[in-house]
Amino acid sequence: MAQLRDGFQSRLGFVLAAAGAAVGLGNIWGFPTQAANHGGGAFLLVYFIVIFLLALPALYTELYLGHQAQSNPVKALKQAWQEQSPKVGATAGYIGLFGAIIMLSFYSIVAGWMLAFSLEPIMTLLGFDEIAAFLKGDSTLRNFIFTPMMLLLTASIILQGVKSGIEAWSRRLMPLLLILLVALIAYMATLEGASEGFKAYLVPDFSKVTDPDLVIAAMGQAFFSLSLGVGCMMIYGSYLKPNENLPKLTASVALLDTGVAFLAGLLIIPAIFVAQQSGVEVFHEGKLIGEGRLIFAVLPELFANMGQIGLFVGLTFFVLMSIASLTSTISSTEIPVSFLVENHGMKRGSATLWVTLVILFASSLIILNFEWMFGLVISLFTQYQLPLMGLFYFITVGWMWQRGNKLLEASSGFHYYFAQYVRFVCPVLMTAVFVNVALK
Template sequence: MSQSASRDLFASRLGFILSASGAAVGLGNIWGFPTQVASNGGGAFLLVYLLLIVFVAFPMLVVEMAIGRQGQANPVDSVRALSDSAFVKRVGSGVGWLGLSVPSVVLAFYSIVGGWIVCFFLASLSKLAGGFFGDGTWLETFSVGRNLLGTLIFYVLTILIVQGGVKQGIEKWSTRLMPALFILFAVLFIYILMQDGAIDGLKQYLIPDFSKVWDKDLILAAMGQGFFSLTIGGCSMLIYGSYLSKKENLPKMAMSVTLVDTGVAFIAGLVVMPAMFVAMKNGVEIYASDGHLLNADTLVFRVLPMMFDSLGIWGQIFSAVFFLLLTIAALTSSISMLECPVSLVSERLQVGRSLTTWILGGFIAVGSIVILLNFSALFGLVVKVATQYLQPLAALMFCLFGGWVWSRRSKIEELEQGFPEYAQHWFGKLWPVYVKFVCPLLVITVLWGALSS
């Protein structure tokens, strides 16, 4: 089922790269990645992560983007389009719906975290402006009221961008937000590096302990982080691929997205790891006596604000910069998550995009509110189900459909559009075999690691 005749496409190559990179760049890069580095051997984790991004995540990113561009439709219809068999089409629908559940469930908890970040940003502004939100403490303190306020603000921002469509919404804002992200990171990195203790953090981050490289838990953590960071199995790359022109070299575009996403994660480590050691120099406790990371899940929300507070007025300025940066990163991901169900409903039911966006955004927001009102019982459970089970399972099914169901001839025809030498190129000879045999085994390993943990 092709939607190409009426389907909105990205207006430029740069617009696609920044939008797709924005979908991948999020809290997984700026919150999750530095925390994983700090918890798993510093430089050793970084080295393994970079290798797994190249040999596992990138080939699977090409699969998802290719399925989307081939189908030129929402995830359900794109997966259905890979086969002419009525039975396989029905199975493909199930796979598409499974994939579609991932961004919807992830958005339900992601928006809560996004709301926390918005509140910390408002608290930083309040301190700088002399307290237009009081002393800002209530915005940094966990409470149902604070959480609801932040989550609703975050949903409204996400919905306002997505309702604009691909060119006027997603692409327009991604081409503004992503450069701002890099500029803010550069400023923050220069500032942090001038603080006492920063160089020690930099050494821990960049110099690997090779004795830890083969640690099973480290490898599984790096693989899981790579999947979550590049949203493999999250449908965002499939849907953005469906908005990509047939004239573009798809593997090259996928590599550009991979490099930008990995670059942001790497730079986040350059900022957060030195910042942790600066915090330690200022009396903030980071590691326990046995060497494990304290407050791993809330590192960004507890440790870094304490560091910023210890640095006076400049600390308050850079606290605002840091949480603005996190808000931007979170938004560039949340808009891609909401776009997945919006594209399905607006295409299948021919409903206006604006109305569809508000209704679906509101529906998922209700799920977030339910989680907030039952936080201790539901939040951790939803995070675990979405990231450790649903997303790897969807990634495995996309990989199996892309590798086994989608015919070799059709794959070649799709990849040759924008890449005429594909069949003769080393990539064209290696990639189909790699995604058919190697990638599924690696995804099964991630699932096995999650189930046995």
């Protein structure tokens, strides 16, 4: 059965796809905001440390579960819990499956906003001012146009399978994302006020490094930016060939994802200082104003102040954000699609259609009840499901999965010490993240 599954045909294709799954709005939108609100350079330093201490083992653990099982998260976790309670493992897999649907229901809405904002400069250049105002506005109609549009883009790639769809498009989208990101950084560096932003971002204030809020924020951001805890990496790990060098590939994915987050900071934080220099209100009571206003108000206002060149900068920026959104929606959609194909014998086309319709229904419920439902769904998913599922993966590999678990079977060497680290240290760190977030 395993040999009939589609899979990645090259290591580069896997690294770009897995990094694409991790690279999303959390990197380009969330990371710079966290850095700006938690000491800039101090946050960056701590972030790099916790990537190594927590996020890298978590990434390896999730990839390892999928790689060993060569199946989707429901089957993989059921198999890992076979000796204790298969139902517990399967239930956790279903929770991850449900979480992927929930994540896609709100993520597709935000991704649709990015798509709308990327079209706005084009409409402005063409003189269609009413359409441009509609694209920048906040309306239910706009959501019902661009959310399905993003879902259709995602479905068109998923329909083509792993090799021809996910891998092929990741090879195109990820290099384009990096080129656009570097080009924007280079341009932003030429503007007045950018140098102050670079200094704030790159020069750490060591007195802030031990701030508990900063440390916990860095741990949470490191975990969430790698898209851990929902099964994306587990399903991608299952598409790897059995003899692949998983530690090396894990390090490559983490390095690329962290690199994109670092570059995003090099873009957004100097842009914040440039905007401030231009008279745009950026900080309120010492804190960067809300993430939504940063992306959809502060930066567009900055682009508008640049004149004609601002239209091209705005277009490039929101195309970048749209690509980051798409690479993440692809990986999350593959989770339920692979489940329907492998566990229920559906054809990929039918599975993709049903998953897309379910996500559209869930997104529509959020759009129609936006005021109270949007924030609630995001909070439940990011603050509770992700850290709890990450903790569950550590417990599964470190304590419950016995037979066939190469980490625990190793009696010496790197695998032995890494297994002990996963068993004892990682659950404590993950619990600390969860408790801190839950108490806020």
